[in-house]
Amino acid sequence: MRTLLSCFVASLCVLAALVGVSAQPAAQADETRERWVIVACGHLMAVPGVAPMTDATLVIKDGIIHAVSTELDPGTFVPGAAADNAIIERVDLSESWVLPGLIDCHVHITSETSREGRLRMVIDTDADKAIDATVYAQRTLEAGFTTVRDVGSMGDAAFALRDAVRSGKVLGPRILVAGRAVTPTGGHGDRTHGYKDGIFDIPGPFQGVADGVAECRKAVREQVKRGADCIKLTATGGVLSNTAAGTEQQFFEDELKAIVETAHLLGRRVSAHAHGVTGINAALRAGVDSIEHGTYLDDESIALFKETGAYLVPTITAGKAVAEYAMVPRYYPPPVVEKALRVGPVIQGAFGKAAGAGVKIAFGTDAGVFPHGQNSREFGFMVEAGMSPEDAIISATINAADLCDLSDEIGTLEVGKAADLIAVGGDPRADVAQLQTVPFVMRAGVVAKGP
Numbered sequence: 001m002r003t004l005l006s007c008f009v010a011s012l013c014v015l016a017a018l019v020g021v022s023a024q025p026a027a028q029a030d031e032t033r034e035r036w037v038i039v040a041c042g043h044l045m046a047v048p049g050v051a052p053m054t055d056a057t058l059v060i061k062d063g064i065i066h067a068v069s070t071e072l073d074p075g076t077f078v079p080g081a082a083a084d085n086a087i088i089e090r091v092d093l094s095e096s097w098v099l100p101g102l103i104d105c106h107v108h109i110t111s112e113t114s115r116e117g118r119l120r121m122v123i124d125t126d127a128d129k130a131i132d133a134t135v136y137a138q139r140t141l142e143a144g145f146t147t148v149r150d151v152g153s154m155g156d157a158a159f160a161l162r163d164a165v166r167s168g169k170v171l172g173p174r175i176l177v178a179g180r181a182v183t184p185t186g187g188h189g190d191r192t193h194g195y196k197d198g199i200f201d202i203p204g205p206f207q208g209v210a211d212g213v214a215e216c217r218k219a220v221r222e223q224v225k226r227g228a229d230c231i232k233l234t235a236t237g238g239v240l241s242n243t244a245a246g247t248e249q250q251f252f253e254d255e256l257k258a259i260v261e262t263a264h265l266l267g268r269r270v271s272a273h274a275h276g277v278t279g280i281n282a283a284l285r286a287g288v289d290s291i292e293h294g295t296y297l298d299d300e301s302i303a304l305f306k307e308t309g310a311y312l313v314p315t316i317t318a319g320k321a322v323a324e325y326a327m328v329p330r331y332y333p334p335p336v337v338e339k340a341l342r343v344g345p346v347i348q349g350a351f352g353k354a355a356g357a358g359v360k361i362a363f364g365t366d367a368g369v370f371p372h373g374q375n376s377r378e379f380g381f382m383v384e385a386g387m388s389p390e391d392a393i394i395s396a397t398i399n400a401a402d403l404c405d406l407s408d409e410i411g412t413l414e415v416g417k418a419a420d421l422i423a424v425g426g427d428p429r430a431d432v433a434q435l436q437t438v439p440f441v442m443r444a445g446v447v448a449k450g451p
């Protein structure tokens with residue numbers, strides 16, 4: 001039967017060749033043509049922190065920046081290197097400020113806060129999560145975030161979404177996925193808190209739950225095996241886990257070291273969730289690449305940040321959001337309410353202290369703890385805490401790209417990098433609120449939002 005079928009297909013192909021019909025569908029044929037995009041930029045912040053260019057032209061070939069120039073006429077320029085059948089598009093942003101696509105180093109793209117969060121833990125399937133995640137991803141991209149790092153999710157949905165975006169099936173930002181957060185039994189990342197026995201299998205390293213050096217190594221290897229781009233660990237207790245186990249250190253130092261060494265051995269960066277100062281400092285001593293939240297950091301933490309070169313990922317928006325939700329009756333269970341009211345309001349001050357002391361900052365919000373698409377609220381909180389708008393933009397472009405180990409591809413609009421860019425109506429260095437309404441988004445040379 002198979003032979004008959006393949007003979008039939010082969011004869012069709014021969015027939016097509018004889019009559020000069022292409023067996024390829026039109027869309028597929030287009031994929032093989034060069035695609036050039038010529039973008040007229042009124043003001044171009046190609047490298048945040050460097051003076052913007054005026055009336056600049058970006059030339060993009062197949063999603064990659066081919067040239068950046070103030071000499072070309074974007075209305076008439078035709079790239080000399082373009083093939084005869086190349087597709088050439090023009091985008092007019094001559095009235096706008098153009099800057100690199102924004103990067104959020106801390107999101108949870110497959111989930112979003114709701115009063116039913118604990119119920120949804122036991123009713124949502126991976127398929128439900130994946131479908132929800134496509135909505136969150138599109139909203140995130142349309143808010144100007146062309147890359148996000150998913151630092152902790154359940155099941156396979158985040159991996160599937162990442163791959164679907166990468167292959168162009170779904171519109172969304174480029175996604176780096178950590179898989180399950182590595183956590184001790186009963187730690188912040190153990191998602192079985194407060195449910196009756198038997199609802200969940202007892203979680204192990206595959207679910208990120210690990211005790212002792214051997215299990216910690218195994219948990220990292222499990223996440224990398226299933227496709228993790230980076231590793232997340234929970235060094236301390238956290239706000240939204242339904243346990244009154246506090247917000248101080250939860251992993252021993254040998255466990256932290258085992259996680260970091262295994263991840264680095266396998267070429268993955270490590271981000272550590274940490275509120276309490278004991279866990280912040282232990283994680284920094286173990287060599288993590290970033291501390292997420294950093295709520296109770298002290299002078300020793302600041303010295304350790306500088307010594308190790310680790311980034312602080314602030315997530316001020318999440319702090320503000322959980323403190324607000326905690327005031328809504330029965331939104332969170334009682335242990336969470338206590339922690340949210342205590343921790344939430346402290347994060348912004350910790351950020352201000354660290355940034356003021358020269359700690360490197362990579363932009364991150366914890367979107368999902370509040371609605372996806374509101375990521376840019378973080379810029380306002382950062383500026384309110386004393387950072388200049390320009391430095392806040394650097395944290396969400398150059399610094400975030402560095403933390404994601406993607407500086408060769410994103411973070412600036414230079415030749416050879418991805419054409420991930422946004423445009424806003426006014427100078428965001430003068431008014432950072434411009435970033436809260438982003439009318440134009442391009443990812444990999446494709447217009448995702450705008451005219």
Ligand SMILES: [Zn+2]
Nearest residue numbers: 106108151366
């Ligand atoms: Zn988080």
